[in-house]
Amino acid sequence: MAEVLVLVDHLDGEIKKSTFELLTAARALGEPSAVVVGPAGSAGKLSEGLKAHGAAKIYVAETDSSDFLTPQVSVLASLVESKDPAAVLIGVSADGKEIAGRLAIRTNSALLGDVVGVSPEGATHSVFGGAFIAEAKANTAHPVITLRPGSVEVEQADGAGAEETVEVPAASGRSATVQSREPVTGGDRPELTEASVIVSGGRGVGSAEQFSVVEGLADSLGAAVGASRAAVDSGFYPHQFQVGQTGKTVSPQLYIALGISGAIQHRAGMQTSKTIIAVNKDPEAPIFEIADFGVVGDLFKVAPQLQEEVTKRKS
Numbered sequence: 001m002a003e004v005l006v007l008v009d010h011l012d013g014e015i016k017k018s019t020f021e022l023l024t025a026a027r028a029l030g031e032p033s034a035v036v037v038g039p040a041g042s043a044g045k046l047s048e049g050l051k052a053h054g055a056a057k058i059y060v061a062e063t064d065s066s067d068f069l070t071p072q073v074s075v076l077a078s079l080v081e082s083k084d085p086a087a088v089l090i091g092v093s094a095d096g097k098e099i100a101g102r103l104a105i106r107t108n109s110a111l112l113g114d115v116v117g118v119s120p121e122g123a124t125h126s127v128f129g130g131a132f133i134a135e136a137k138a139n140t141a142h143p144v145i146t147l148r149p150g151s152v153e154v155e156q157a158d159g160a161g162a163e164e165t166v167e168v169p170a171a172s173g174r175s176a177t178v179q180s181r182e183p184v185t186g187g188d189r190p191e192l193t194e195a196s197v198i199v200s201g202g203r204g205v206g207s208a209e210q211f212s213v214v215e216g217l218a219d220s221l222g223a224a225v226g227a228s229r230a231a232v233d234s235g236f237y238p239h240q241f242q243v244g245q246t247g248k249t250v251s252p253q254l255y256i257a258l259g260i261s262g263a264i265q266h267r268a269g270m271q272t273s274k275t276i277i278a279v280n281k282d283p284e285a286p287i288f289e290i291a292d293f294g295v296v297g298d299l300f301k302v303a304p305q306l307q308e309e310v311t312k313r314k315s
């Protein structure tokens, strides 16, 4: 069976959920081989999780460099050359998009970007804010495919997980190097694209200070906090928490939208959430068209009551 390379996204010994989605999707194309690039000892902590999600092989490339981006491209490029895989799957993220673009150029491969599904016939894109589905097919060998997080339901499968060490090819002709990396700390809250519950606030929240209402409800639920672009542009919340077409794409079990109108660009990033609850004082707000449960009311009255009820039921 053809081999499918899956780039593992990991941090501090934890595998990101998006990698399990890639391993699940890869099985539609062939036999998944996980590719781990990271500091010495990384793979040891990851192998059980990768095996439990169907990785037949685990390629391990250890590097002391704090620049992981270039080594990831080089390692994948050398594996494409030596293993001739059916495809390379990478998650959609800031780094993932960068790696995929560089890899496609280096290996002369087609790039199918931001897909929501893969099959032997090609890949599926959800375009124009989810209004259209487009099917695409690569005309080259070993296409590079980036998969949008949350578009595939994770399924476990037994994989042999046979480890193989891979050399990190030496970088040549580089005019700049990354000296260090400082991960953005988001406190104790789960990461937005990994969270199973998200509470998001929009322009209706009114100010940065009043976002504490969104955070309070989120913390009672152990949820991540998101924001609409209008909230971000108004300076209520940092950009890295923006959900939507030009922000993060999320697909949690539960998405609670507080004071968000539901513009198509916001919906594009959250409409595949399993259950959507909207709180908006305007009964005509478009968010209610996709909400499973809607509350027409003032978020400053509804959210604290909801928080109180959640806290009561937990104790």
Ligand SMILES: Cc1cc2nc3c(=O)[nH]c(=O)nc-3n(C[C@H](O)[C@H](O)[C@H](O)COP(=O)(O)OP(=O)(O)OC[C@H]3O[C@@H](n4cnc5c(N)ncnc54)[C@H](O)[C@@H]3O)c2cc1C
Binding pocket: 201, 202, 203, 204, 205, 227, 228, 229, 230, 231, 242, 243, 244, 245, 246, 247, 248, 258, 259, 260, 261, 262, 263, 264, 265, 266, 269, 279, 280, 281, 282, 285, 297, 298, 299, 300
């Ligand atoms: C190219 C492009 C890309 C974009 N990308 C994104 C993106 O990635 N993400 C994104 O979110 N947007 C994006 N936008 C912007 C998008 O079109 C909307 O402008 C934005 O989503 C609106 O945000 P909002 O719903 O918070 O604000 P508004 O549309 O102003 O809605 C605020 C809502 O709050 C309600 N409200 C007010 N006060 C209260 C209260 N006290 N209680 C309850 N409800 C209240 C109002 O009734 C209203 O429905 C993009 C736009 C363009 C053109």
